[in-house]
Each structure stands twice: as C-alpha cells, then as structure tokens.
Amino acid sequence: MKYNQYAYVKTDYKTQVEELLQIKFLPSAYQKLSFGALLAELTANTVAVIAPDAKSARNAKLAEFAVSDSERLSDFLDTAPEKIDCSQFYNVALQLLGYHVGYDYQLSEPLKFMQKQGLPYVKNIGDKKHLIQAFYRLLNTRAKNGQLLIDVMAGEGYFYNRRNQFAKNKFLFFNGKSMPIFDTSKVIREVVYVESDLDTDGDGKSDLLQTTIFRPIESENLPVPALYTASPYFGGMIDNEQRNHNVDENLSDATEWTNPQYQAAPVVKAKKPLADSKESYKPVEQAVGKSSYGLNEYMLARGFASVSAGAIGTRGSDGLRITGAPEETESAKEIIEWLHGDRIAYTDRSRQHETKATWCNKKIGMTGRSYLGTLQIAIATTGVAGLKTVISEAAISSWYDYYREHGLVIAPEDCQGEDLDMLAETCQSNLWDAGDYLKIKPKFDEMQKVLLKKADRKTGQYSDFWEKRNYRHHTENIKCSWISVHGLNDWNVKPKNVYKIWQKVKNLPIQQHLFLHQGPHYNMNNLVSIDFTDLMNLWLVHELLGIENNAYEQWPTVLVQDNLKADKWHDEDDWSNSIGTETVYFPTDNNELTKDANGMQKVSFTDLGGTEFKKAKISENDWQYQFICGNPKWTKASLRYTTDEFIHPVTIVGRPEIRMRVSSSLNKGQISVALVEMGDRKRLTATPKILMPGEQELGFHFKVDSLQEFMPDRLTHAKLITKAHMNLQNYQDMKKPAKIKAGDFYDLQFELQPTYYTMPVGSKLCLIIYSTDQGMTKRPLEKTVYTVDLAKTAIKFSLK
C-alpha cells in the first residue's frame, strides 16, 4: 500500500538548512560537528519523547536502533563513521517512521520495503550535506500512521520540549506548513451570541445565534485565521427517524402540482458595529469540549481558530430551522460577518455586552461535510467579505438533488421517508431548552406544516420552493477559492451535487480543486493513499496566512481515487464527459448490450412496488445487492442488458445519459436505470478500514485521529456504478409535469449520476431498467406494467 505524498514542497538545500535551524532540529554549530556526531545528534532529536538536554537518556535511546542485522546504531556511532550507507540509514529511518523490524521489514532489505510503501529516499549519504538533506526529507516523510514524521514528533513533545526556544506568538512554518507550536493545554473555548438581521421566530426581536470558538491562547496577542464550520447539528440532533414519512404508497398524478412558492421570514435590522468602537467585553460562557471536526482540531494546534455555529433554530440560538432556505444561508453567513468585524455579537442572550472577534485576522476558511459542507456552498454563493476559501465535503448543491430527482421523491441512501421537514426538526434543537420550547413550539409546529406542504411529497416536482434552495444559480457571486471533496459511492448526497456545481465553479476566476474518493458519505482526511490533511495545511497557510508556499502549483486540479487500486490516484484537469470519448451502447433483443445495433422488440416488465420486498424482510441494502447481482426473485421486475467481457480496462467518466421510449399500464409511472459492473472478484471495502485506531496525535496531548483506507475485501458478484430515476410525467420538461395516457409510449432522456469507474478486464457492464428502487423511490402498492421500445433505447457515456 503506497503512502502517496502530494504536499511535499521541493526545497533547495539552503532553505532546508534554514528551516531545520528554525525548528531547532539542526544544531546551530552543525558545521563543526563530525559526520558521526551530527548523525547521533539528529537521530536523537527525532526521539522527541526525551528532553533535549538529557544526554544519557538520548544516548541510551540510540542503542534501540539498528543499522544492520548485526549492528546497533550506538555501536556504529562508536566507530566514528564518516558516512552511512543508504540501507544503514533507512534501517534507522524506518524505525523512526514507526515500522517494526522483523514484522514490517527486514534489516537486510530496508529499501525494498520503502519502495513498496512509496517512501522517498536519498541514495548517497556520503557527507554531512546529504545527511542533512536526508533528514529534511525524512521529517517530511509520512510515517506508518500516515502523519509526517515531524507531526509524529510533535505529538511526542518535540515542540513542547523546545517551547522556550521559539519566538512567542508567532507561526512556525516547515516545508510550507504550519507547525503545532501552539499551546493546546490552554486553548480558549468560549461562546458568544451573534445578532442576526432575521427574526425567523417572529417575536419582533432579531434572532441571536450562539457561536462557539476554540482558539489558541496565543491569539490574545496574534491575530489568527478562523476555520468556521457551520453545523446545524452542533446543538444536538433530535432523533425523529421513527416517524419518517410513509413511502409505501402509490404515485400521484404529478399534474396536481401547484408550484409552491418560497415564502420569506420576517427581517429586522440588527445594530451595526461602529467603525471606531473598540469596546469589547470578554465572553463569559465557556464551551464544553466537544469533539469537533478532526481537520479543525489539527489546524487548531497549528494556530487556526475553530469556530462552530448551528445558526437559526439550534440550541442556544433563537429562531426556526428552515432547512435549505435563504434564511438558513443568511444566518450561517452572519457568523462570518461577525468574525470579519461587520456585525455585532453579545456575551449572552440579555444583549447587554457587546463582544468582538479581536483575535481574528479577518481571514476565514470553512470546513465540514454533508450539511456542513452544503452551508459552505450556500455561503460562498453570497460572496460574503472575509471568506477566503471553502473545503466543502460531500455537500448538497441543490436541495432538490438531495430529496428529489427528475420529478420523483427520491430518498438519500438509508433515509427512506426522510424529507426536508424532518431534517429541519432534527436541527431544531432549541426545543430542548424548556424556556425556549414554550415560545418556539407553536411556531415550529406551524413551520413544519409549511415545509411538508411546500416540499410537495405528493408530486415530487421542481418548484419555486426548491429553486430558492438551489445554490448553483448564484455561483457568479463566489469570490473565495474552492475545494470540493466527494465520494464516488455517495448515495446519500449523490455525486450529481458536486458534479453540477463543479461545471460552474471550474470556469470562475478563482483557484479550484476537486477530490473524488471511493467512499460513500464520508470524509477522506486520514487515508493512507493521500496526504489530504497535509495538503489542507499547505492550502490554508497560503489562503489564510498569505504565505507563498507553492500551494497553487502543488497538486492537480482534479484527483480521483481508483476503484480497483485504492493507492492509485488519477490526475485530471477536469471531471466531465469531455475528458473521455462519447460511446453509445444499445440493448438487443437477446439481452445484450452492444455498440452495434438496437434490438427491435418492445419488451415489458411488471413492477410490484414494495409488495415482495416488504414480505422478504430484508434491508434496502441487501435488496439492492441481490437485485444488481441478478437474484431471480428481484430481477423479474426489470430488464437487463449485458456486454461481453471487457478485454481491456476502460474507465467510464462523467454522466451517462439514457434515452428510451417507454409506456406504462397506468397514467403515471417511475423509471429507474442502473449501470452495474458484473464480475466475481474481491472489491474494495465500502468504507475505509480503520488501520491504526487513535494513533494520530493532532497536537501534543491533544485530540487523536485514525489512519484508514479502502482495503481489498471479500468476493462480491457485482457493483453498482451509477443510477438515476425519472417520472414519466416529466417526459416533456423536467420542471413541469404533463398528463400521460396508459399504454401510450413516451420518449424519455435523462442523465445518470456522474461517475469515474474503471471496468477491469473480464468484467461486464450491465444496463438495468426497472421501476421501484426499494431504498429510494416510493414503493407503490399497485402493479404496473412497463413496456420499453428497444428500437428507441440507448445509453451514451464517455470512456477513457
């Protein structure tokens, strides 16, 4: 398994020496030391658990290393060496990197092991210059736990032990990244209340928004950037899953659609900060140490404040949760306005004492996944001042694409029956405080009714309600730089969300990056195969501290994790159909899928909705796996067309598009289409496997994280590549339903979720046409016969 490394900045020898002196690794008198003395000194320095002035302890540790299968480092040093062999050096280095002799590697062949792990090494270490270069590279090499060695050393006390040797209240950079020299034992954790321009609970007073800040104590004297995570879950999550909406119901006639309109909440004008007022009260409320997002904690140890806020409706804040609405964006954005000095906040809800973010350098980045990533997109599209960059993971770019698709109610994976109203309730955690409950509950009940009605589960159609929840129509306002991260197997927030906004963001005059990993609804901070956390360090130092560290040239615009080998990442300039070549496949009368010619038959299948599924008492995921594998119990309700085995690997990129002519036995209908890779083989785990639990120290005696990676797993028969669903009544217009007649044929054309999927040699591609998707669509109670005219059916996609 290769430890790929993208965040290592190429550095000349002179700069290497300067930096090593700055971090107090290279002794200032290094030029006077012999080769052997320098080797001893630098090796002992890497043993960060020992106090730098404890000579006997440092020497004793040198006996715990070996340079070969017969010689300890201490004995080698006793020979007063003038040089060290590459394999001798890396026997010691591998041990420093956390590998275990005899178990991970053999003392006789260290380089062979390093090549396997993709670890860099210096070939000739015949003099002090090369020795220094080798150590510089080693400190910036990823250890077994996935972290850079310098970060491992930091977790063992390297910087803590030398804390008096560094300038107070300054950032320290090494190879372009900020080092964890901030005192994590004294982090300031405080709560303030930002005053909004909104009055979503309609009490005539501006809503106050509880905001939690974790910041280094050094920020009392050194303005620091803020990493802001807008988390609607921060106040707690109301567990209402058990009352998810019923999905076991027939489709409705979509023409009953009334185009529900977005309705704005009341606004008030909050007091604005006076430009010349310096008066600021100290916060009086402490934040309880919640485990927040790992990336924020990692950066906190490196001098970046971590700010969390739930905004309207969440615990400690006023107002109503109105998921996806412009009010939600506004309230979450207002926290940035306070951080930037453009809005006021109070020490408590009595609104008496104003408090300022004097500790902030007014440069703000955003982080977070899922809903927390979504709000980054929402806020970025306002162009708010102070927001310099977003690192948006698994984010929704249009709420219609989260709860709906092509005129149908489509659930996120594992969330059948959930809808926007329920998510709003999940986040309405200010109901938990009884005093707030008395005031909010009646208004909340009313808003819940509005949300349920306007979201229109009946027809599933697009409307003004959803249009106001589509951030993609405001991308022209984006001023900050942009990083998107998404799982190619994310069936919760489906990849279309990132794909469609990427098509706009990529053309903006900003710096932008995209990472696509092989996970589901997940983040990728600690993968073996990529040094994502280090990249983010480099990026944030560049964007929020203004340090020139090559961050813009350091890695490709798009990086895509391979679906066959987890430690292979593809470099791309873009993610779109245009990076491949258009190819069209046709279903034949013999259930083949070929490039040659269409079938001519009209073929039917009978959909039974959820009837059989409910009887089987299996999970939705089990159903899906059995269905794509071709279990006859389920495939009756589908048409399936399969290619020959691929004799060369090919990669499907972008969004496949299906066109088909179809009729329904009723005057309504839903069509689902899936592309599946068929073939018995060991595929990667669906989620990364935790490899070294809790072994990444994010600072000194601070939070921890765990290395993980997708690993080869047990044999499976098939894998879903992509799918899509469509309402027949939208055959004319995706945004407007039409009447259809039972038995009449209609031409559909729609895109599947985007992908980047390599078909291995020997696999087959299968196109499945069906209707009820047990985990996502409504599950009708009635029988429907669908007939497909193969002569007018084809699937088109890009191959590379």
Add this chain to the structure above:
Amino acid sequence: MKYNQYAYVKTDYKTQVEELLQIKFLPSAYQKLSFGALLAELTANTVAVIAPDAKSARNAKLAEFAVSDSERLSDFLDTAPEKIDCSQFYNVALQLLGYHVGYDYQLSEPLKFMQKQGLPYVKNIGDKKHLIQAFYRLLNTRAKNGQLLIDVMAGEGYFYNRRNQFAKNKFLFFNGKSMPIFDTSKVIREVVYVESDLDTDGDGKSDLLQTTIFRPIESENLPVPALYTASPYFGGMIDNEQRNHNVDENLSDATEWTNPQYQAAPVVKAKKPLADSKESYKPVEQAVGKSSYGLNEYMLARGFASVSAGAIGTRGSDGLRITGAPEETESAKEIIEWLHGDRIAYTDRSRQHETKATWCNKKIGMTGRSYLGTLQIAIATTGVAGLKTVISEAAISSWYDYYREHGLVIAPEDCQGEDLDMLAETCQSNLWDAGDYLKIKPKFDEMQKVLLKKADRKTGQYSDFWEKRNYRHHTENIKCSWISVHGLNDWNVKPKNVYKIWQKVKNLPIQQHLFLHQGPHYNMNNLVSIDFTDLMNLWLVHELLGIENNAYEQWPTVLVQDNLKADKWHDEDDWSNSIGTETVYFPTDNNELTKDANGMQKVSFTDLGGTEFKKAKISENDWQYQFICGNPKWTKASLRYTTDEFIHPVTIVGRPEIRMRVSSSLNKGQISVALVEMGDRKRLTATPKILMPGEQELGFHFKVDSLQEFMPDRLTHAKLITKAHMNLQNYQDMKKPAKIKAGDFYDLQFELQPTYYTMPVGSKLCLIIYSTDQGMTKRPLEKTVYTVDLAKTAIKFSLK
C-alpha cells in the same frame, strides 16, 4: 430504564450544608437570601458553563428553563416565590439532568418520568431547608448521561471557574467522593525505568522495566495515591493471529503426557534503595498521551495518579515475556515496590540517574480488565506491601482455565488455535525496537519453543507448568481489599476463573465484593443500570486516602445483573451453589429432561469433528447459534433433552454438575455439555449498546467516555447458559490421564461454567451432549461414535 444508584451516601442536613458550602455551591450568605433569590442563585450555579460573576448571562440562562407548560423559570422567579411545587422544581431539575422537554418528558408530568427512570426526589419544597436538601440530592443524582450532576457540571467548568476559591493542593470531597478539582490541563506524564531482580534475557544484568506515570501537577506538593494498571499490551500488541495453531487435528492419546515442569529464569539482585537517601533525579522522558483505561482517567482528574507498565518483554523494557509465570508476576509487582519506596528506578536505560516516586502517598490500587485484571490477582497473591485494593475485571485466576479444561485444549472465544506461547509473542513488543531485537530475538525464539512444548497442546493435561500459573493456590497471601467484576457471558475468560477464586477470597479476613454483569469479555464502568464508576470513587477514596465515607457498608457483597431486565440488579451475600436449592434433572428415553426418572436407553451420536463445519464456511459464532437453536444440520452430532415450559421463573445459580456414563468408538474422546434456554423472545443485546457516544466528560476538557447498556434486541430462538468440556481419558482424575478402551463405558463427572441465569416463564431448558465444539475444542478429522447410558446420566444444579 432505571438509573440505579448505589453510591449515594445518606447525609444529614448539617453535613449537606457544610459540603455545599465547601464546594462553593451554597453562597455563604444563604441564610439572608429569600427563597426566590436562593432558588435563582442555586439554579444559576448549576449552569456551570457561565462564569460565576457574569450576572446578566446567569439571569439570561434562567429564561431557558420552564417550571410548567406555561411558565418560564425567570417569570416564576419574578413573582418572588416563597416555595416551589415539587413538579415545578423537577421540571427544572430534569432539564438540568440533561433531559429534553417534549421529547424525553412532558412539563405536565415530570414526576411520572422520574419514577420511570428511578430518579430520587424531595416531595415538599416549601422552605429553604428543603430547597437546599433538594439541590444536594440533585447534585448527587445521575444525569441522563449516567454521571452525577456534579460531575456533569465539573465537565462544564464548575470547578475550573471557581478554581481560585479552593485550597491549593488539597482533595475536595462531596458525598464521600473525590471531586475533579485537579488541573487536567497540566497533567505530568513521565517515564521511568524500574530495576528488577530478574534477568529473564540472561544478559547478566537486571531487567529494566519501563513505567509510565500520569499524575496531577498538584502531586508535586501533595502525595497522591496511585492506580496502577499492569498492562502487557501497553507497549503495543504484535499481531500474530494469522499463525494461530492448527486445531483441525485428531485428539492424541493423553497418556503421552510427561508432566512438563516449570523452569525458573535467571535472577540477579538489583540495587536496593537506601533508607535515608533523598536524592532523586527528575524523569527526562515524556509519555505520549495514550488513551488509557477510562476509570484511571476519571480518577486522575480527581487526584489519583495513573501508572501503567508492561513489565518484562514489553517495549522499552528488557527481558522475555513469559506469560503466566511467576517471573511475570514478580516483574509486574516490582512496579509497586518502586511506588512504595522499596525498589529503585532510573530516568533512562543507562542506569545512571535514580528517580523516586516522591509524589506517591504509598497507597496503591490496581485496575484493569482481562490480562490486566489477571495480573492484579497475580500480584495480590504475593501480598506485596503498598497494594491496598484491586479492582480486577474479567480476570484469569488460573491459566489452565483460560487455555485448557478438564484435560482438553479449549480456546477462549474467538481465539481458536491461540495458546500461551502466542499470547507471550503478542506482548513481546520490545522486539519492535531494532536494537533490542538484535539481542532478544534469538532468546525469544528459544523461549517460544519452550512455552509451546511445555504448554503441551498435544495432551491438554494439567502439569507443573500450569500449576505454577494457578494463582488460586496462593490466596492466603492476599492482604488487600478485593473487587472482582466479570461478565456472566464471558466466553473468553470463562466465569469459572472468577467463581473459583471467589470461593477462596470470600473467606479471607478482607473486604471483598463481586459484580456480575450480563456482558461478554467487557467492562461495566458506564452502564445505565448501575453507578459503578461512582462506587469505585467512593471505594478508592476510602482505601487509598483513608477517608471514612461508608464505603464498606454502601452496597451488597455481591451484585448480579438480571438477564431478563438489564436495569435489575440482584443483591446477594455470595455466589455459590449454596444460595440455591439443589435440583437434579434426568434425560429420558423420549428426549425430555425431567426431575422424575432416568431414561434407560443407551443412545449414540456420531461426531464428525470439523468436517462439515469447514464446508459450511460459517463463523464459529454462527455455528454455535445454529447449533443451540437446533438446526438439524448440526444437531445430528448431539443428544438433546428438553424440559417442559417453565410456568414460574426460576434462577439457576452456581455451577451445574453433570454425571454421565459414556463410551467412545475410539480409545480417546472429548465430551461437551451445554445448558441452553430455548424460547422465541427478544433477548438483551450481547454487548451494551452505546447510548450517548462521548457524552461523559471525565474532567474539564479532558477525556470522555460513553453511556451504555444492554438493551432489548431482536428475537432469538435460544441462548447458551453454560457449558463445559472434558477429556474421557480423565475419567479417573482431572489431573492425570488414563488409558481407555474403545467401546467401554466410563463414568464422567464434571462441573459446567458457573452461572446466574433466570429462566423466564414459557422457556424450556435444554441439555445438549455433544463432542466437537467448533469454536473451542480441537476439531478432529476422524469420525467418532459416542454412546451415552441414560440410566447413569443426570445434571444437578442449584435453583432459586
């Protein structure tokens, strides 16, 4: 689900007032305050996130509470009340305890909810005295997250915010328990090297034992007790599972037994500390913040040092791991000798600078589970000075009972093929340091051969090798008080280990307690149904700080968790057959199990070893469940006898004993016997369900833990109560094998694992007689026919 509470110490009003004043909860001028003002003040004091002097913020928080479904607390206080109704008070109290109005409880019926949760309340709060009593009880009531409210408040900063009001360097007690007033941001984490009298690696020098100490900074001026966890895994665990021994082999003739002898390792005499020497170097090596045992972390915040050591063979220490041997006990014990001032330690492995445990009050308790609990038993039986108490969880009391049973090789659950040699390798983590590896590896290889040979997987018989690993033969040396914790469903360290040592410990002139929970190989610190952590606080304060806090009278000698209702705990004076009434059941010719009369037939079954099991490709656990449920595929290889449905619940207590007459078609054989509860019902989860992940703050901005409990789970058909295995060749003597003849009948008599199991109404008890137990016994390759003479077969157990 009831939050049972055993650790609340009944306290008179005068003491309550004193304690409330001491913790600065009750204002010193409390007598001058009106009822309403006192209510406001005390309620605000519970909102520990707010700085005590932040008046407006404190007042603002009072508006977040409600006293009824129409009145906020702030409005109620505005009426200058002279009393508060019980339901008004507990509406506020429930919110303080972390419950959510509208979701957990209704403002109209707080007391109904409190009764359901088993929460105590004061009925009339008509004056200030009763108000103070109500608050005293409330602070000592378990919150929704399982912690006492005062501990929740501590996690929110209660003591931190008032840190200048408490005496420096003193313990603070409340209701008999130590409070977390120690500065967890400044914990000292250091490493020292204790010098052993052993030279297990035979290099002529005493082995040094790396010892890690986490202690409060206050211990620089205040001697504190030490909680010592002897953990062979502390240096890391070598993963060697993939080379577990083959268990798919035929039984051997046990008379090939040679009674392997224990062989002592070399000893040297370490330098002893001089009585009057005060010279002590400060440690120079820092410990990396590892997540250690939750109970230790909890007590660390409360002033108790946490000491961990792996002892011989582990990383950073010299020597060889010799699992279970007296050398292992000796080396783990020597850490206590250093803590107690009776042994020396160095700052590093160069042995130059001696360092003393001057911070220790010389009173040591031990903690830990599994191997870590085992070493508590081992060390307690040495009677070492300084060891005052052990809290030994899921511990082995004789290594024969871990890897062997009645003349057979029997694996711990989920560890088929593991043996003592492999566990020794798992812990030999000093191999990971290459310098140590060069020295140790050849000696380690040699020791591995010795352990494998002497453990004698061939015959499975008891021997001197095992005798020296049986701590129960040294219980007369025990001087410390004793707490044992064990899961009644622990099939890794089987309950016989705790049962057999309990039979000895209970008669010693020491204080002793036993907790039996419903888990497998697990600890019970954070269960909803019992306040175990609070009990341990009370206990350790009594034992290690010498405070009289009623700890000895506070809870029953034996507490047993019910297997039907997780929140019911049985009080017992003892755990033995004698707490029930002896009952005998007989198998009949009609496969019944009755109290009336024996069957007269001789019946046979054919054992196929592991043949069919391996073909089925299912896990050992799946096999066991299918087997006990009566899946015909597996039951062919067994005899099964079942009672009628029980019409009253009865509880099987202690160790059932089977006697049976049996023949084998070969001149060898293994017999297994299981008692199973049959009946379709929803049983409890096998492991506790995590209910509030990470929501227990063990100190202020310190480690966290999670509330958990066994919860009603999905329907299952049967549950294993107990089982046992026996080698036919031990029919005469459990400690000495005999020849047997194929086809001849032999009388066996042996005890099953102990239990405490309530058969619910409608369930049936099933006795299963079989041979190969796929997850535990060897799995022969050959066919064996066993014949049982029912006329001479009966099972005896105690019922209550």
